[in-house]
Amino acid sequence: MSAAAPAPPRGSAPRRAAGGGRVLPFPVTGQELVLVGVIAVLWVVLGLATPAFLSSGSIVPLLVATAPIALIGIGVTVVIISGGIDVSVGSIVLVCAAVAATAMTASGLPLVPVLLLSVAVGGLLGLVNGVLVAYGRVHAIIITFGTLNIFRFVGLQVFGGSTIDGIPPVLAVFGRGEAGRTLGVPHSFLLVAVVAALAWVALRHTAGGRHYYAIGGDAQAARLAGIAVRPRVLLAYVLTGLLTGLAACFVIAQGTSTLAPNVGLGLELSAIAAVVIGGTSITGGRGSVLGTVLGALLVQTVASGIIQLGWPSQLSSLFIGVFIIVAVGVDLLRQRRRRSA
Numbered sequence: 001m002s003a004a005a006p007a008p009p010r011g012s013a014p015r016r017a018a019g020g021g022r023v024l025p026f027p028v029t030g031q032e033l034v035l036v037g038v039i040a041v042l043w044v045v046l047g048l049a050t051p052a053f054l055s056s057g058s059i060v061p062l063l064v065a066t067a068p069i070a071l072i073g074i075g076v077t078v079v080i081i082s083g084g085i086d087v088s089v090g091s092i093v094l095v096c097a098a099v100a101a102t103a104m105t106a107s108g109l110p111l112v113p114v115l116l117l118s119v120a121v122g123g124l125l126g127l128v129n130g131v132l133v134a135y136g137r138v139h140a141i142i143i144t145f146g147t148l149n150i151f152r153f154v155g156l157q158v159f160g161g162s163t164i165d166g167i168p169p170v171l172a173v174f175g176r177g178e179a180g181r182t183l184g185v186p187h188s189f190l191l192v193a194v195v196a197a198l199a200w201v202a203l204r205h206t207a208g209g210r211h212y213y214a215i216g217g218d219a220q221a222a223r224l225a226g227i228a229v230r231p232r233v234l235l236a237y238v239l240t241g242l243l244t245g246l247a248a249c250f251v252i253a254q255g256t257s258t259l260a261p262n263v264g265l266g267l268e269l270s271a272i273a274a275v276v277i278g279g280t281s282i283t284g285g286r287g288s289v290l291g292t293v294l295g296a297l298l299v300q301t302v303a304s305g306i307i308q309l310g311w312p313s314q315l316s317s318l319f320i321g322v323f324i325i326v327a328v329g330v331d332l333l334r335q336r337r338r339r340s341a
Helices: 030-049 056-081 089-107 111-136 140-159 169-174 187-205 207-217 219-224 229-254 267-277 289-309 314-340
Strands: none
Touching (some): 056 089, 056 229, 056 289, 089 111, 089 140, 111 169, 111 229, 169 229, 187 207, 187 289, 207 229, 219 229, 267 314, 289 314
């Protein structure tokens, strides 16, 4: 008997009104439109409260700070769509940034070799996660929480108990200065847009991409349908590692010539928050990289806005926590409605 074709990703079909007509003739979900609206309102309010917010001197740093969160979030989106999770990405940033910064200061590596080195290290660490999750038969949260601590130990050994000083401006092309922009738009954010577009096409318009939705919806059914579940899951973690390695270069470019051992701390929380706020179901089977990029932009807008308003920085965590709870609540209500339909 021939294998059944994998089901299309949940949420990928055009939305329809009660009479059967399409509500949206373009591939954007309602939650993504809501995010666009929320971000637009926030920008208007912050622009009125602090006019400097809408200046290039504020928007450019905002987009530069958003880039690594969004880039990591794209990889984490694929992982969560497939039913997993990766909380080790902050530690992967630490290792990749430490290795890249050490290579630049000790060996004087130019831009392209530094990028390839950081991405390769990230891919290797992602491979470790992927092998353990796909073939270890232990839940991803346990595996990646363990590797979070292991990778962090490795990264701190590279630092050697002190900061890495004298980092040359090799990665300035991804920074906040004039060298890091084209037509006023940061190169790092432009690269995120390209990666997001490629990931969107791969997930929505290729059989391999749609397999991730099928795996997250029901891994056993996907396996019976002929999908190679374990290799797909392995590839998702490798992809996340590769993107995290590139994001580490963006993080280095944001700073000065000194890199501290706390680099990457908390990035995993920001990335997962961006993914969940962007509409990806934490239980798997549904999600969008466009929503993740918008979620990352919202997360960073809140953080930057609070700083510019002079409010306590702790409020950023409060607001992001509220956004996450609301997003998860909406997702659970949507799932309950779908089951009862």
